Amino acid sequence: MPDCFYITTPIYYVNAKPHLGHAYTTIMADVAARFHAMAGKKVFFLTGTDEHGDKIMKAAAARGVSPKAYADTISALFRDLWTELDIGYSHFIRTTDENHKQVVSRVLAAIYEAGDIYFSEYEGLYCFGCERFYTERELVNGKCPDHDTPPERIQEANYFFKMSKYQQWLIDHITDNPDFIRPEGYRTEILSFLKEPLDDLCISRPTSRLDWGIPLPFDDRYVTYVWFDALLNYVSALGYPDDDRYMTFWPAVQHLTAKDIIKPHGIYWPIMLKAAGIPLYNHLNVHGFWQIESCKMSKSLGNVVNPLDMKNTYGTDAFRYFLCREMSFGLDAGFSEEALVQRINADLANDLGNLFSRVLAMTAKYFKNRVPAADDANLPPCDIDIGALARTTVAAYEAQMATFHMNRALAAVWDLISAMNRFIDYSAPWTLAKDPAKADALAAVIYTLLEGLRIVAGLVYPVMPGTGKTMMAHLGLDGPDSELFRLEDFKQWGRLVPDTVVAKPASLFPRVELAPSTDNACAPEDAPPAIAFAPEIDIDAFSKVDLRVGTVTAAEKIPKARKLLKLTVDIGEIRTVVAGLAEAYAPEDLVGRQVVIVANLKPAVLMGVESHGMVLAAVDGKNGITATVDKPAPPGTRLK
Numbered sequence: 349m350p351d352c353f354y355i356t357t358p359i360y361y362v363n364a365k366p367h368l369g370h371a372y373t374t375i376m377a378d379v380a381a382r383f384h385a386m387a388g389k390k391v392f393f394l395t396g397t398d399e400h401g402d403k404i405m406k407a408a409a410a411r412g413v414s415p416k417a418y419a420d421t422i423s424a425l426f427r428d429l430w431t432e433l434d435i436g437y438s439h440f441i442r443t444t445d446e447n448h449k450q451v452v453s454r455v456l457a458a459i460y461e462a463g464d465i466y467f468s469e470y471e472g473l474y475c476f477g478c479e480r481f482y483t484e485r486e487l488v489n490g491k492c493p494d495h496d497t498p499p500e501r502i503q504e505a506n507y508f509f510k511m512s513k514y515q516q517w518l519i520d521h522i523t524d525n526p527d528f529i530r531p532e533g534y535r536t537e538i539l540s541f542l543k544e545p546l547d548d549l550c551i552s553r554p555t556s557r558l559d560w561g562i563p564l565p566f567d568d569r570y571v572t573y574v575w576f577d578a579l580l581n582y583v584s585a586l587g588y589p590d591d592d593r594y595m596t597f598w599p600a601v602q603h604l605t606a607k608d609i610i611k612p613h614g615i616y617w618p619i620m621l622k623a624a625g626i627p628l629y630n631h632l633n634v635h636g637f638w639q640i641e642s643c644k645m646s647k648s649l650g651n652v653v654n655p656l657d658m659k660n661t662y663g664t665d666a667f668r669y670f671l672c673r674e675m676s677f678g679l680d681a682g683f684s685e686e687a688l689v690q691r692i693n694a695d696l697a698n699d700l701g702n703l704f705s706r707v708l709a710m711t712a713k714y715f716k717n718r719v720p721a722a723d724d725a726n727l728p729p730c731d732i733d734i735g736a737l738a739r740t741t742v743a744a745y746e747a748q749m750a751t752f753h754m755n756r757a758l759a760a761v762w763d764l765i766s767a768m769n770r771f772i773d774y775s776a777p778w779t780l781a782k783d784p785a786k787a788d789a790l791a792a793v794i795y796t797l798l799e800g801l802r803i804v805a806g807l808v809y810p811v812m813p814g815t816g817k818t819m820m821a822h823l824g825l826d827g828p829d830s831e832l833f834r835l836e837d838f839k840q841w842g843r844l845v846p847d848t849v850v851a852k853p854a855s856l857f858p859r860v861e862l863a864p865s866t867d868n869a870c871a872p873e874d875a876p877p878a879i880a881f882a883p884e885i886d887i888d889a890f891s892k893v894d895l896r897v898g899t900v901t902a903a904e905k906i907p908k909a910r911k912l913l914k915l916t917v918d919i920g921e922i923r924t925v926v927a928g929l930a931e932a933y934a935p936e937d938l939v940g941r942q943v944v945i946v947a948n949l950k951p952a953v954l955m956g957v958e959s960h961g962m963v964l965a966a967v968d969g970k971n972g973i974t975a976t977v978d979k980p981a982p983p984g985t986r987l988k
């Protein structure tokens with residue numbers, strides 16, 4: 349039997365329509381599902397909506413509809429959005445599903461009988477916005493930290509779940525299983541919560557106050573409160589306790605959530621499972637928040653970006669790519685449309701799109717749209733070995749995807765794409781084409797590029813399913829996704845069959861411009877165009893760049909390289925630096941000049957010359973300026 353992979357998103361609360369934060373988690377889950385299916389696993393992908401509780405009841409009442417009718421409408425918005433965003437979930441659960449309600453009852457009854465649920469009078473500070481009690485310690489200036497309103501003191505008899513009983517057991521489990529909660533920072537956070545005594549969890553609300561919920565099986569004057577209802581969706585959706593799906597996929601589960609709900613997922617849920625005698629889940633994977641101007645994007649704050657607008661303006665794949673590439677898994681990220689436009693133009697239109705159309709155009713021109721037969725041995729001498737790089741790329745990609753670091757996996761793929769673009773420039777197929785003696789070399793170059801594109805198509809597929817399929821179709825490869833996209837096939841170099849007919853060049857991603865927003869709609873017409881700045885970094889990220897004043901002591905052209913100069917630069921030590929300045933400067937113009945060098949850039953080999961640093965310059969063909977200092981400075985002076 350193949351390995352199993354079960355991925356879940358949180359079930360989203362239907363008190364407002366979906367925003368970009370929900371889209372991110374669900375897209376990440378879809379990417380993971382597609383990747384693991386590609387790796388040969390049997391996959392189940394669950395998402396859905398959480399539909400009980402106070403807020404739903406109030407929102408429905410405000411609109412004069414029943415809670416169920418209200419939940420139906422909002423739940424459908426989520427489902428429709430997932431279709432628009434190419435999300436291929438296996439099952440969409442709703443907590444109002446009959447089967448789910450039965451599982452909740454059953455688990456509650458079992459835990460009650462085992463003696464882990466008790467009845468008690470409780471007085472506490474209650475936030476109606478959050479639908480929960482707060483301890484004094486948790487309040488900020490006496491107010492709910494989420495709603496900034498003072499909680500009300502209420503007294504109530506309720507049912508409680510004995511979480512405290514399992515506190516030490518959970519600490520031991522998390523300590524013994526270092527990747528139970530990941531990334532590491534969130535594991536540490538949970539362990540630090542657990543240093544304080546754990547309060548028992550209130551799991552009921554009297555029907556006199558709230559009747560939109562699942563009745564407690566042992567006392568129908570009460571309904572189940574949020575977490576015992578919501579968290580159990582992860583097993584009820586599989587048909588716990590005896591359905592085949594449950595037997596197959598539990599506990600091979602990877603939960604995926606944002607950091608707002610790590611406490612319920614990292615503390616309540618494992619303890620509930622333990623008390624119910626259900627095996628623990630494998631992993632909880634936690635991501636950060638999308639922020640707008642440093643505030644969490646959230647429906648409560650109303651500062652949300654509508655994912656459908658982004659999709660309609662920029663396309664599904666581009667939007668998916670941006671979300672996966674821009675956020676470092678586990679950390680917060682700021683959202684801006686400028687950054688989205690910048691990534692589309694730089695990564696998708698320029699790097700990937702140009703590569704794709706150039707290679708197809710050359711295949712059309714030199715080989716009449718057919719994959720040439722070729723032998724790697726005929727490749728012209730070049731420092732870039734695309735075949736070897738493809739192998740290491742797939743390995744890095746696989747490792748990063750497995751731990752949800754989609755951003756790093758994509759960075760690895762884009763390194764391969766950049767190398768292929770450089771490989772075209774260095775091997776200059778248009779020159780090879782002029783010399784009949786170089787026909788074999790030309791065939792080897794084009795084959796390498798087409799085969800590289802096949803691998804790129806496979807690796808981008810989980811993130812950009814449409815693009816992966818379009819690329820494959822252009823390379824003459826067709827079939828159902830399950831056959832077309834198998835990770836094994838991308839680990840092997842040379843699978844593209846000579847003589848396969850490839851399509852004419854196509855534009856994968858046209859360049860885009862920032863769509864006018866309502867904010868700048870009334871800007872005067874002659875306002876200067878907005879500059880697409882690179883995404884924001886913090887001072888720590890910047891301080892990693894070691895900038896030094898250097899004096900150029902020698903400069904020469906690099907044979908066969910149109911743009912490159914080899915510079916010898918004194919930065920307190922003597923460095924060889926390759927710079928793309930040859931069109932803008934004669935070598936002798938640079939000697940004696942002071943320049944600014946990035947001193948800690950990883951060495952790279954360019955046209956056979958190893959470069960140990962980079963010259964700061966703005967060069968566009970023959971126009972070039974290098975950054976310099978306004979008075980002579982000792983070589984090696986650091987700039988900050």
Ligand SMILES: Nc1ncnc2c1ncn2[C@@H]1O[C@H](COP(=O)(O)OP(=O)(O)OP(=O)(O)O)[C@@H](O)[C@H]1O
Nearest residue numbers: 360361369370373605606637638644645646647648
């Ligand atoms: N800003 C965000 N960044 C990333 N993910 C988010 C963000 N907001 C919501 N999510 C996703 O939605 C889940 C929470 O869903 P919920 O329905 O509570 O949304 P919410 O906007 O945070 O709601 P509220 O503002 O009412 O707290 C998170 O765990 C995460 O999966």
Ligand SMILES: [Zn+2]
Nearest residue numbers: 475478492495
């Ligand atoms: Zn609150």
